Amino acid sequence: MCGIAGIFARQPGDPIDSQTLVNMAAIQHHRGPDNYGYCNPANMGVGMSHARLSIIDLDEDRGRQPFWLHGGHLMFVHNGEFYDYQRIRTDLAAKGMHFESKSDSEIVPHLYQELGMAGTLPLLRGEFAFALYDDAEDALYLVRDRFGIKPLYWTITDNSVVFGSEVKVVLAHPDVNAEIDTHGLFHQLIQVMVPGTTAFKGIQQVEPGHMLKITRNGGEFQVETTKYWDMDFPLAGTRPQREDDYYVQGVRDQLIEAVNLRLNADVPVGCYLSGGIDSCSILGLASAYHQDPIKAFTISFDNKDYDEADIATEMAHSVKADQDILNLNADLLYDNFSRTIWHTERTIYNTLAVAKLMMSQHVKHVDYKVVLTGEGSDELFAGYPAFRKDMFLHGMEGLDPEQAKDWRAALESNNKLFSGAMLPKDEYSSSDINDKVGFTPSCLQPWLGCSEYARHLIHPNRRDEIADYEPGKAIAHKLDATYLQDRHPLDKAQYVWIKTMLEGQILTWGGDRVDMANSMEARPAFLDHHLAEFACQIPPEMRIRGNKEKYVLREAMKGVLPETLYKREKFAFMAPPAHTDDAKWQKLRALLKRYVSDESLASTDLIDQDYLATLIAKQEDPATPDADKVQIDAVLNHVLGVMLLHHHFIAQDVSQLAYEKAQSLGWVV
Template sequence: MCGIAGLWAHSHHPETMARAEKMADAIYHRGPDGRGFHVDPDNSLAMIHTRLSIIGLNAGDQPIFGRDSDGTGGMVLTANGEFYDYKRIRGLLRTDGYDFNTKSDSELAIKLYHKHGLDFVHQLRGEFAFAIFDEAKQQLILVRDRFGIRPLFFHNGPAGVFWSSEIKAMLAHPEVPRELDPKAQLHQMMQVMVPGMTLWKGIEAVKPGHMLIVSKDGDGFAVEERRYWDADFPLDGEHDELPDDEHIENVRRALVESIALRLEADVPVACYLSGGIDSCSILGMAAAIQQSPVKAFTIGFDDARYDETSIATEMAEMVGADQDILRVSALDLYGKNFEDAVYYSERTFYNTLGVAKMLMSKHVTDAGYKVVITGEGSDELFGGYAQFKADYFLHDPAYAETAAGADMKERNKIFSGSVLAEQTISHPAFEEVMGFTPSWIQPWMLVYERVKPLLSDEFLAKLDGYDPVAAIAYSLDRTMLDGRHVLDKVQYSWIKTMLEGQILNWGGDRVDMANSLESRPAFLDHHVAELAMRIPPSVRIRDGVEKWVVREAMKHVLPEVLYKREKFAFMAPPAHTSEEKGREIDKLLEKWLSSEKIAEHGIFDEEKLRASIAEYKQSDDHTANTRKDIILNHAIALHAIEELI
């Protein structure tokens, strides 16, 4: 795990090295174990790498160099992430005459590119974001993994092409503009981003499963975007129809392989452990594979309604894990910790879970660990979210006439106002693109409806009638939706938006790497994903039981209480749930939503915002207050982010 950055300019600047060092400084936390630079005046190129050493501890420095078979045409690689199964692939390449200069898995990319050209990405397995400069072809290739587990951003402007693992590294260069995008600010207020969008104008995220091919084009640079992988669900009725036992065994086998690959490192590997079946399954299988106690880290909250430590502890005891519980209080979730989470995430967040996870990553690294295996991705691939079940029950003919799930909202009412909508709402763009408005976006549409009246006339004028919900709907590839089962449609739409923009951002890489911790989500191995997508919806969700096939595959390693437990959203207690939290968020409101700040940023109408906050403080409506908590979290972060980064 590392950080990368770089620039390919029109002409070499004498300050290039000094500027490259500032870019590296901005992502020091991603790679405190070392840094490397390749500055090439002839090509007006700079490539930057900050290293977190996990594999090949003493022989994995980057950049990594390669040449064509005739010894000419240099190639340069900087990579962030992990390529799994690398020893087997290295062996195959050696039989083809390729020599390796390091013990690092990263060197695979440059050898495979040399052998296969741009098709090399199909040979890569893992979580990665990397850059290769091909001098002979005068071509830069930027690649991001299939789900966007590792971040990668780029800017193509008058000074040239810039890229980096985090936007702050590009903003450290004086020729990268810092102007915020009002449309992106609006999206962040409603939580859901359009794929590729960032808060800054002219700075985009490389989309998951995509590569950018950059070449000189006259006085500028041409950027070709190429999709090499997508979550390709089969047409409805064309899933793999197998006996249940085969589906169960296939899932078990795929997960064992994925977890075993992610246990490989030259440093100790731990697990994150909550009270959900995903992280518990990971821990159970890791313990069986290692046949020795696994270190398991759990977050505990000071509100029993949101706390899962008792179930996590039962799991840890069952497999003999060495459990370490970090207790997080109200004081921990706000103040500077809140601001730091915004700084590292480079976006707003609706819930302080990201703050808690950032604190956990520090706790883990303080305990001497650099790597954790996590459970993200299981819900996305196996139908785990309550919102997915709601659409399955509502729109699948097999469930539409039954009472299945009728009491689901009652069981999950604590999440009403956040991840579950308290009322049904639709949008014509989603009706057009998907045939229905998915339940997962409805709560965020309700957030948007409550935000709109608070916006200033000045800010609304900048938006010029922009519809963020339509923009999200129309960003989806209809060829990947048409003819698919309703469950596949909702999973696909979530994977393309919320998984990358939320789960893997302020819930994953960004807050983990804030403290130099590499997280490895085993369910998001693309071999596991491609298997999951071919499993019939009725096997993913069976008789109202979400992730049924995963439960059955992991039944032998799960406590009975967990095997039978319904999915419970993992989030931190919102601010309104205690007076102490209320006092802490008030301090942030006073600092970042002062009259001066509101006037300076021009996003909100101060009078309307103050009235909304006053109403919030007088209300005891949990659902309404949860939604107001979301709006306040976003508003604080939007006012803070420009100053923090």
């Protein structure tokens, strides 16, 4: 895993400043501390840079990027991992192609030369973001993996296209202005983002499973966007009738292959381990194919209602893993909140993001660079309580009223802690999403339900911009009806989650950004696209059977999981909210006082200080219901995050910070 950056000028003759490219690499040194490189040939108007984290081919010079290949006609820079690349290299070498390194990255320019981009992308397996410039076409390609595991941001200035692995990399270019977008601010306050957007005006993301082709035409950029992959659930009623064993064995086979591929590295590989069946399944399979005990990293919280360490320990003992438990309390979580926002570049509703950052720091301190993780399982196999709710409300016609009553009571009782976050406190319906999906998925309702909070919180000077703004409409516009029409309700709910919460939350502030903050590569085996394509074919009743979510995965991992885990109901992994004890609340209040003072609020025109005071008073009122407090806790975290975004990226000159970082590293050219 690494960090990439680049500049594509409006005219081939426009020079690309070498130091700017190096600064863009330096500001993401945390993503790639092992080496750096840059390339900007004269009279081509294109340059790229790279900060390298050595995982495959540790040779310092041989694996250096950007690659400048095929007689100087292709420039390529890559962040991520390609699995099964050895087979592809062998096939290409047999056709006479010469490789300059042992890196997995180098397969892409060679494949492109042989097959073009349309032929290359279906062959790539893994998590990746890359840029490729083709001199013959005078075209820049920006490509992101199928689920958005690896980030890729871009913008257009007066003079060029600027891209990079993080927003701060784009802001390191002196021509890019840092400004909070009002609609982006709205979505920061309600947690759920519009796919492809950021909090910053003019800075976009390449969407998962998409490719941009940017060409120059007389000083103007032409941007062509192509979707090359999506979660394609079968039309309702078209799944073939198969025995349960077919799906159970299929999941087992596909997951074993995905895990085995991700154990390939030239450095030690560990596993993240919580008390859920997802990470436990990964550890169990990895242990079976690994000669030595695998290092298993577990987070333990200082609140037993949210802590899963004991269950994780049972799993670790069952496979003789070398478990390493990191104990986290309020001091550690809130003392690292500001640093976390510097890396996430978006707000967070819960300190789980901070916990993940602290864990990746611990992993680095014990000299590990790579871990396998369990993200993606809930998305593929319907593990979240919101999916179960949608399954029973919309996917089971004619359900007996008494059975429905019992089901609802069990769901609410077992997930009481997460009402207002993982489950809606109140029902929320968006007419625009209803028109596109058929209903408003439960996963979006808690966050869209914060819209009125957001409208009151946004500074009066900005309210005209959101007077008629409907966040549900903006989200619905980005959902592809082709993959929603005539699908089962559970398929629809999972599709919407994957397009919104998976990429915008779990893989961002819960994944890459807090992992790579400490130069640590996370490999989510469940998000192998071969496994995902198989999972699409699994009938809804094999994903949720009765009150048992992820039924097919449980059956596939029977024998790998201890009995306790096999039978355990899904428990959402979440850090204890601030209102759950006074120490945490006082820590949050101290951060609000420091970064969200009346003076800072008055000078930024972002947040309405009067309404914020009303929310804080409501949070401190003992009469406020717990579900309301969960929701307000999330909103207050978002407010703090917004002000930290301003503190880190608006109040400071990021381009100057990038140059100073390059100087401190000795990267001056």
